Amino acid sequence: MTTYKLLVLPGDGIGPEVMAEVEKIAAFLTYEGFVKFEVEKGLVGGSAYDVHRCAISEDDMERAQAADAVLLAAVGGPKWDNVPYELRPEAGLLRLRKDMQLFANLRPAICYPALADASSLKREVVDGLDLMIVRELTGGVYFGEPKQIIDLGNGQKRAIDTQVYDTYEIERIGRIAFELARKRRNKVTSSEKRNVMKSGVLWHEVISALHVREFPDVQLEHQLADALGMQLVRRPKQFDVIVTDNLFGDMLSDVASMLTGSLGMLPSASLGERNATTGARKALYEPVHGSAPDIAGKGIANPIAMISSLGMALRYSFNMDDLADRLDRSIARVLEKGLRTADIAGGATKTISTSEMGDAILEELKIAVH
Ligand code: NAD
Ligand code: IPM
Ligand code: MN
Numbered sequence: 001m002t003t004y005k006l007l008v009l010p011g012d013g014i015g016p017e018v019m020a021e022v023e024k025i026a027a028f029l030t031y032e033g034f035v036k037f038e039v040e041k042g043l044v045g046g047s048a049y050d051v052h053r054c055a056i057s058e059d060d061m062e063r064a065q066a067a068d069a070v071l072l073a074a075v076g077g078p079k080w081d082n083v084p085y086e087l088r089p090e091a092g093l094l095r096l097r098k099d100m101q102l103f104a105n106l107r108p109a110i111c112y113p114a115l116a117d118a119s120s121l122k123r124e125v126v127d128g129l130d131l132m133i134v135r136e137l138t139g140g141v142y143f144g145e146p147k148q149i150i151d152l153g154n155g156q157k158r159a160i161d162t163q164v165y166d167t168y169e170i171e172r173i174g175r176i177a178f179e180l181a182r183k184r185r186n187k188v189t190s191s192e193k194r195n196v197m198k199s200g201v202l203w204h205e206v207i208s209a210l211h212v213r214e215f216p217d218v219q220l221e222h223q224l225a226d227a228l229g230m231q232l233v234r235r236p237k238q239f240d241v242i243v244t245d246n247l248f249g250d251m252l253s254d255v256a257s258m259l260t261g262s263l264g265m266l267p268s269a270s271l272g273e274r275n276a277t278t279g280a281r282k283a284l285y286e287p288v289h290g291s292a293p294d295i296a297g298k299g300i301a302n303p304i305a306m307i308s309s310l311g312m313a314l315r316y317s318f319n320m321d322d323l324a325d326r327l328d329r330s331i332a333r334v335l336e337k338g339l340r341t342a343d344i345a346g347g348a349t350k351t352i353s354t355s356e357m358g359d360a361i362l363e364e365l366k367i368a369v370h
Contacts, residue, residue, distance in 0.1 A: 003036045004318060007067040009044040009060070012080075012089060013291025014301035014354075015073030021303035021358025022071060022310050025327070028362060034323055034369065035314075040067070044096070045075025045089035045291075055092030064096055069317040070284040072096070073306055074291040093286075097137050100282045102270035103169065104176045105135040105249065106312070107288055109236075109256035109266060114335035118261035118344045121233065126259045131239040132184065133256060134177040135249025137270055139169045140199070142246045165199045165245070170206040172273070177243035178215040187219040187240035191228045191248060203245065229255060253288050262343040263289040264302025267309035269316050283317045285309040295342075299353045302341040304331055307361060323369070330364035 008023065010016040023039070030037045042048075042060035049055055055075070056064075064070050075089040085091075096102070111119065111129035119126045144162030151157055174190070181188045190207040194200035204222055211220045223231065225248045231238065232252060236259050244252060257263040266289065272282035287305030295301055308331065314324040338349040339360050345351045352360065 001033070001036050003038050004068040005066065006037045006039045006313075007060075007063050007070045008039055008041050009064075009070060009072040010041070010047070011044050011073045011075040011291065012046040013074055013077050013293050013296040015045075015047075015075070015291055017296070017299065017301050017354050018287070018303040018306035019071070019073045021354060021361075022306050024358055024362055025307060025310060025365065028365065029323070032369065035318060035320065044072060044092040046077055046080040048092055049080060049083060049087060049089065053087070055087055055089055056095055061095070061099060064100060064284070065282070068280070068283075069313045070096065070100075071306075071309065071313065072284055072286040074287065074289060076291045077293045077296070089291075094142065096284060097270060098143060100284065101138060101272045102282060102284055103136060103138040103273075104173055104271045105137040106176075106180070106269045106271065106316075107133040107135060107249070107253040107256070107266060108268075108312075109133065109253070109260050111260045112265075112332050112335050114332065114338075115261040115265070115344060118340075118346055120258055121236075126236065129236055129259055130184075131236065131256065132180060132241045133249055133253045134173060134180065134241060134243045135253060136165075136169065136173040136243075136245050137249075138246075139165055140246035163197065163199045163245075163247075165202060167202070167206050170203050171210055174207045174210045174243060175214070176271075177241050178211070178218050181218050181241040182215075185240040186217070187221070188215075189228065189239055189242045190220065190222050191225045191242060191244040191252070192222075193225050193248075195224060199245070207243070225252070228252065232256060232259070257288055262302060264305050264341065264343045265308075266305050267307075267312050269309070269312040271316060281317075283313065285313045285317075299355065300342045301354050302343050303354050303358050304341075304361075307331065307358070326368040327361075327365060330361050330368050333364045333368075334360045 010019040111126045116123040116127040141163040144164035192200035192203040270284045311327045314320040
């Protein structure tokens with residue numbers, strides 16, 4: 001059996017709490033012989049800053065590059081509000097994405113039937129929801145240069161961020177979206193603001209040309225990003241795959257999380273290009289949520305987004321769709337039983353802790369794999 005190198009980066013805040021639940025599941029899968037994980041641990045974010053005075057050490061960067069998959073929980077928190085901008089916790093995550101060239105961020109939003117009443121929207125609006133946001137992750141305003149604050153010398157300062165996209169960056173993220181749609185409901189919604197931004201004009205042009213050239217069988221529509229935000233809360237089930245840039249994708253995926261009941265439910269996969277000979281690709285799996293400083297240390301965080309991120313790793317890095325399906329079903333069953341962490345609690349449900357949720361999912365998984 002192939003041994004897969006897994007680099008585990010728990011990070012800050014609730015990060016270590018939710019990662020502990022994933023480690024239980026990874027240990028179970030290894031122990032039962034489903035997969036052989038060689039797990040290494042590293043530091044990222046504020047926890048790395050406290051030890052190394054940087055948001056990720058060169059050593060951990062090298063281990064991330066060498067890993068078959070990286071699992072990251074979350075970074076950031078008020079403790080590091082005053083560290084220099086270049087050393088802030090989030091810089092560690094951004095460096096991982098950029099240096100590993102993880103340009104494709106897949107953020108599925110699925111509303112488990114048992115949770116349709118936990119959403120802030122009406123049951124009929126979200127029940128059965130299954131959409132996929134494909135967010136470009138290594139370009140756009142996150143990384144464009146110049147990016148600086150200039151002192152104008154008259155008591156004024158000027159802050160500059162630059163949105164930049166090249167054809168190849170739009171094309172490769174578009175290709176990921178169209179290929180995913182072919183395996184789903186065959187529809188892509190591309191989103192930008194071409195009415196205001198030059199990058200939106202190019203985005204629209206490149207996605208349209210790619211559609212005609214390589215994916216004429218897939219249904220394509222374009223929606224301006226502000227209108228798409230509105231449609232996501234009005235009639236979210238119209239969407240299958242949404243493809244958009246780095247910043248719009250960040251915002252729209254937080255919006256989408258509330259359709260599923262909680263930000264604590266959304267996993268993600270950040271993928272690089274496939275190696276032409278081996279077929280392998282660099283990959284990092286992380287929840288959409290952050291370090292949730294408001295609930296850190298209380299043992300009440302929802303570990304489902306982190307556990308589902310392991311599921312995405314099984315699917316996208318290790319070709320173990322069947323095991324990933326069983327893990328997803330185990331999560332669904334725990335929710336059907338009415339077990340909830342505080343963020344999704346309500347009605348006649350039982351509120352349980354982070355580790356009780358991890359244990360409950362593990363118990364269901366034990367049944368699901370035997
Ligand atoms: P956040 O996602 O950490 O929290 C937003 C709200 O959602 C909070 O009320 C929090 O309690 C709740 N929440 C989030 N995850 C939850 C979970 N698993 N279970 C239950 N409730 C959950 O966003 P924020 O407060 O804006 O940011 C806090 C810090 O996290 C910032 O430093 C930010 O930069 C960072 N952040 C990191 C990542 C990441 O590492 N991928 C993502 C987003 C934000
Ligand atoms: C996310 C986060 C990150 C982002 C931050 C922490 C840099 O919000 O992964 O959604 O903006 O991409
Ligand atoms: Mn975000």
